[in-house]
Amino acid sequence: MPSKKILVVEDQEEIREIIGLSLEEVGGWQVLFAEPGPEVILRAQAEQPDAILLDANMPRMDGPSTFQALRANPQTQQIPVILLTASVQKADAQRFAEFAFAAVLAKPFDPLSLPAQISSALGWESA
Amino acid sequence: MAEAIQDRQTLNALVARLWAQKKDLTLSRIAVLEQASSALAAGSLTRELCGRAGGEAHKLAGSLGTFGFAEGSRLARAMEVMLTSDAELNRDDGERLAQLLSQLRSELQAAAPSLANDGADSVQE
Numbered sequence: 591m592p593s594k595k596i597l598v599v600e601d602q603e604e605i606r607e608i609i610g611l612s613l614e615e616v617g618g619w620q621v622l623f624a625e626p627g628p629e630v631i632l633r634a635q636a637e638q639p640d641a642i643l644l645d646a647n648m649p650r651m652d653g654p655s656t657f658q659a660l661r662a663n664p665q666t667q668q669i670p671v672i673l674l675t676a677s678v679q680k681a682d683a684q685r686f687a688e689f690a691f692a693a694v695l696a697k698p699f700d701p702l703s704l705p706a707q708i709s710s711a712l713g714w715e716s717a
Numbered sequence: 718m719a720e721a722i723q724d725r726q727t728l729n730a731l732v733a734r735l736w737a738q739k740k741d742l743t744l745s746r747i748a749v750l751e752q753a754s755s756a757l758a759a760g761s762l763t764r765e766l767c768g769r770a771g772g773e774a775h776k777l778a779g780s781l782g783t784f785g786f787a788e789g790s791r792l793a794r795a796m797e798v799m800l801t802s803d804a805e806l807n808r809d810d811g812e813r814l815a816q817l818l819s820q821l822r823s824e825l826q827a828a829a830p831s832l833a834n835d836g837a838d839s840v841q842e
Contacts, residue, residue: 604739604780611731618721647775676779678794698782698790702728 594714595620597639599630599656600674601648608701609643609674617705627651631659634666641712646675646686657689670712674699729785736784743780746773747821750796754818757811771800777821792821 596619600606606623613621624633626648634642642660646653653673660666670692675682678696686694693711695704709715722728753770756762774797782790796817799810 602776602780604735604742605776605783607735607739608732608780608783611735612728615722615731616728676775697779698787701732701783702722702725 593619594640595622595637596708597622597624597630597634597637597642599624599626599642599648599653600645601626602645605645605697609704612701612704613643613708616702617708619705626656628659630656631663631666634660634669635663638665639669641692641708642669642671643708644671644673646673646677646682654686654689657691661690672708672711732784743777743825746777747818749773750777750814750818753800754811754814757806757814758808760808762806762811767800767806771797774800781825786824789821789824792817792824796821 594617596613596617598606598609598613598621600609600623610621610623613619622633622637622639624630626645627650630642630644630651644653644656648656651659653675657671657673660669660671673686673689673691673694674697675686675694676697683694693708695707695711699707706715722731749766750770750773753762753766756766774793777793778790778797781787781793796814799806799814799817
């Protein structure tokens with residue numbers, strides 16, 4: 591898998607760490623973390639990651655609000671954003687469909703296949 | 718850069734180590750659910766505690782399955798549905814919640830993370 595830089599935004603500590611483990615150890619990627627809120631935009635602007643993995647349900651700024659802020663900024667609007675969510679109700683899926691996420695992935699997820707899921711969603715497999 | 722892990726056994730060992738480090742977080746989330754269960758049984762569950770417990774159940778549903786506890790994730794999801802429903806909760810719900818919590822505790826005590834990910838696969842989109 592080609593080397594990538596991923597910005598992870600997840601407020602739940604144990605999930606954040608298992609994502610880091612998965613993307614670093616299985617994907618072989620560089621992983622950066624940002625606290626939920628305005629820091630995400632600043633970090634994305636400064637680091638220009640290849641993708642952002644964004645939790646849906648967070649305090650201060652939730653996933654969709656963060657996504658809108660990223661899209662409103664010319665320096666971050668082109669970065670693909672993948673939403674990670676444990677909200678599996680139909681209404682949640684309909685709400686998320688209103689946004690142009692590159693993909694919506696469900697929690698729980700398999701740490702062994704998460705990098706492949708991200709690669710597949712972003713068309714990185716053939717890169 | 719170290720070679721990427723490709724086999725489940727090696728990853729499972731790392732995940733199990735992480736689980737051991739983070740288990741207290743899970744137990745603290747379960748403690749909130751136990752508070753809610755006791756309050757519900759006593760007829761004194763506040764909206765605030767119910768909301769907080771629903772949030773913790775949501776987090777457990779997402780994290781337990783990722784750590785390989787597929788059944789634990791299912792039980793947490795059932796608690797989340799109960800605690801976030803619009804319906805007024807009664808003492809029968811309190812008993813049901815206590816049962817789910819007891820099952821969850823047994824599940825976590827009995828099973829080392831299998832990481833078979835049958836639970837994770839079942840909810841992938």
